[in-house]
Amino acid sequence: MNSGLNSAINAGMAPVATPWFFYALAGVAVVSGVLVITRRNAVHSALALIVTLLAVSGLYLMLYAPFVAGVQIIVYAGGIMVLFLFVIMLVNIERSSKERTFNRMWPAGLAAACALLALFVSAIAKGKALFPDRMMMLPESSNTQQIAAMLYGEAGKMGQYTFAFEIASLLLLVAILGAVIMTKKKI
Amino acid sequence: MAEITTLHYLVVAAALFVLGVIGVLTRRNVVIVLMSIELILNAVNLNLVAFSRMWGNLHGQLFAIFIVVDAAAEAAVGLGILIAFFRNKETINVDEIDLLKW
Numbered sequence: 001m002n003s004g005l006n007s008a009i010n011a012g013m014a015p016v017a018t019p020w021f022f023y024a025l026a027g028v029a030v031v032s033g034v035l036v037i038t039r040r041n042a043v044h045s046a047l048a049l050i051v052t053l054l055a056v057s058g059l060y061l062m063l064y065a066p067f068v069a070g071v072q073i074i075v076y077a078g079g080i081m082v083l084f085l086f087v088i089m090l091v092n093i094e095r096s097s098k099e100r101t102f103n104r105m106w107p108a109g110l111a112a113a114c115a116l117l118a119l120f121v122s123a124i125a126k127g128k129a130l131f132p133d134r135m136m137m138l139p140e141s142s143n144t145q146q147i148a149a150m151l152y153g154e155a156g157k158m159g160q161y162t163f164a165f166e167i168a169s170l171l172l173l174v175a176i177l178g179a180v181i182m183t184k185k186k187i
Numbered sequence: 188m189a190e191i192t193t194l195h196y197l198v199v200a201a202a203l204f205v206l207g208v209i210g211v212l213t214r215r216n217v218v219i220v221l222m223s224i225e226l227i228l229n230a231v232n233l234n235l236v237a238f239s240r241m242w243g244n245l246h247g248q249l250f251a252i253f254i255v256v257d258a259a260a261e262a263a264v265g266l267g268i269l270i271a272f273f274r275n276k277e278t279i280n281v282d283e284i285d286l287l288k289w
Contacts, residue, residue, distance in 0.1 A: 022191045026199040033203050033226055037210035042218050049222050052203070056229050059196065063240045068232075068248050068255075075255050080225065080262045087266045088218055091273045102213045103282045109212025113205055120201040124194065131193045136243030146245055147252070161249050168256045175260035179267035185274070 022062055029055035040101050042088045046081060053077045064138035067147050196237035204230035215280045217272075221265050228258045 028051065035048035053076045060069035103109075139146070153159035203226055210223025232251040239247025273279055 019191050022195060026195075029199065030202050030206070033206040036222055036226060037206055037214060037219070042216055045219050045222055049225065052226065053229065056203075056233055059199070059233060060236055062191070063196070063236045065236045065239065065248050065251075068236055068251050071252055071255055072232075075259060076225070076229075080259055083262055083266060084218065084222065087269060090270060091218070091279050099280070100215060103215045103280075106213040110209060112212060113209040116208055117201070117205045120205065124197055124201065128194060132241065133190070133192060136240055138240055138243060138245070143245070143248075147248060150245060150249055161253075164253065168253055171260050172256060175263045179263040182264070182267040182271045 022059070025055045025058040025062070028052075029059070038101075042092065043085070046084050046088060049084075050077050050081050053081070064140045065143065066140060067144045193237050193241045196233060200230040200233040200237070202230075203227075203233065215282060217269050217279045217281055217284075218266075220281060221262065221269070224265075225258060225262065228254055228261075 032048040032051040032055065036045045036052065039045045039048060053072060057069040057072035057077075060066075060072060150159045151161050151165050153162050159165075207223045207226035207230060210226065211220050214220055214223065232254055235247040235251045235254070237247075239245060239251075269279060272284065276283065
């Protein structure tokens with residue numbers, strides 16, 4: 001289904017995004033990711049996380065996924081982060097700014113994370129040859145349409161992910177109820 | 188400059204994932220632990236979308252959207268638990284959440 005579109009796009013135009021975009025976005029994402037986990041003030045962490053999310057959504061745009069990029073900005077940067085900032089305002093206590101930032105077990109945690117990093121590096125280094133050099137070009141203009149067809153189905157038929165979509169809505173309902181019940185003073 | 192391949196995205200995602208793991212394992216503030224979990228989920232999403240482009244189909248992007256739904260549910264429930272906990276113990280530090288420890 002995609003091969004015809006791919007060749008059409010390949011013949012039609014060169015990609016606008018150059019490798020420099022990728023390196024800039026990746027650098028912003030990683031640097032603000034470091035800021036997220038090192039800032040003492042939770043509000044600064046939240047702002048750094050918003051920058052990371054926006055950079056990652058830029059990377060999605062480079063991967064020909066405009067719908068996921070939009071969802072990332074609207075749901076993550078617009079929804080989830082507002083929730084985080086509200087909770088920070090509710091629970092922010094003065095003394096937390098004078099206490100230790102890291103817990104007592106931080107050397108063990110850092111060692112475990114370094115072991116995980118070594119695992120990733122070795123897996124990527126070993127599996128390097130398995131990845132194709134050229135990436136496929138996904139049709140960008142009909143991206144949202146194709147995702148909708150897979151989610152909701154087309155021509156009266158159920159899509160491949162329609163059932164999963166309904167289950168996801170149930171999950172959200174349960175999460176909303178759970179959050180409301182847990183934050184109530186008296187049930 | 189060389190063309191950007193799937194591998195480049197995997198490296199970025201691995202870096203974000205490890206940063207998230209460091210945040211979960213070393214920070215004391217529960218809010219920042221939850222933010223680090225969001226960082227981890229983002230790394231996974233980036234991998235899925237990169238693979239979606241590598242294979243030239245949209246299944247990876249669908250998975251990424253479902254993970255965003257999961258992340259929203261997880262953040263809502265996690266922050267709800269946090270508020271309930273803060274009401275009881277007046278703290279949001281991980282190492283003071285030790286009721287089940289002996």
